[in-house]
Amino acid sequence: MRMSAHDVGRLIHDHDVAGSVSLISLLSEIQVRYHYLPHNTLVLLSEMLDIPLSQIYSVATFYNTFSLKPSGVHLVRVCLGTACHVRGAPRVLDRLERKLAIHAGETTRDRNVTLETVNCLGACALGPITVIDNVYNGQMDIAKADRLLKNLARDAERK
Numbered sequence: 832m833r834m835s836a837h838d839v840g841r842l843i844h845d846h847d848v849a850g851s852v853s854l855i856s857l858l859s860e861i862q863v864r865y866h867y868l869p870h871n872t873l874v875l876l877s878e879m880l881d882i883p884l885s886q887i888y889s890v891a892t893f894y895n896t897f898s899l900k901p902s903g904v905h906l907v908r909v910c911l912g913t914a915c916h917v918r919g920a921p922r923v924l925d926r927l928e929r930k931l932a933i934h935a936g937e938t939t940r941d942r943n944v945t946l947e948t949v950n951c952l953g954a955c956a957l958g959p960i961t962v963i964d965n966v967y968n969g970q971m972d973i974a975k976a977d978r979l980l981k982n983l984a985r986d987a988e989r990k
C-alpha cells in the first residue's frame with residue numbers, strides 16, 4: 832500500500848486551512864483510506880511538513896483510532912470481560928478464530944476482517960457481546976457468530 836509523494840502533497844494541500852495543517856486530520860484521512868497508517872506515508876508526511884518522524888509516531892500511537900498495522904475493512908471485537916466470559920465469550924472467540932483462520936489481534940489474508948478482544952464494553956447485561964464495526968451484537972452464540980461472518984463474507988464478495 833503506497834501513497835506517492837504527489838498524493839501526499841495533494842492531501843496536505845487539501846487539508847491546508849489558512850496556511851496551517853492539522854496533523855490529526857491528515858492521519859485520520861490516511862487511516863480512513865487505508866485502514867492503517869503506512870510507514871512510507873508517515874515518512875513522506877514528516878519530510879513535507881518538516882515534522883520529526885518520531886513526533887508523528889507519537890501522535891499516531893497516542894490515539895487508539897489509529898493503527899500502525901494493516902487492518903481489515905471490518906473490525907470484529909469480542910468482549911472477554913468477566914460477565915461475557917462466564918456467559919460463553921471464549922466459545923464465540925474460538926469459533927470466530929477457527930472460521931476466519933486467524934487469532935485475535937490478526938487480520939484475514941484478504942484484509943476483510945480484523946479480530947480483536949476487549950475487556951468489558953460496559954453492556955454486561957447483553958453479554959456475551961461481539962461488536963462488529965461499532966454495532967453491538969448481544970447474547971452471542973456460535974450460530975449467531977456464523978451468521979454474522981456469512982454477512983461479512985457476502986459483503987466482501989459484493990466489493
Ligand code: FES
Nearest residue numbers: 910912915952955
Ligand atoms: S464484560 Fe462484556 S460488556 Fe462487560
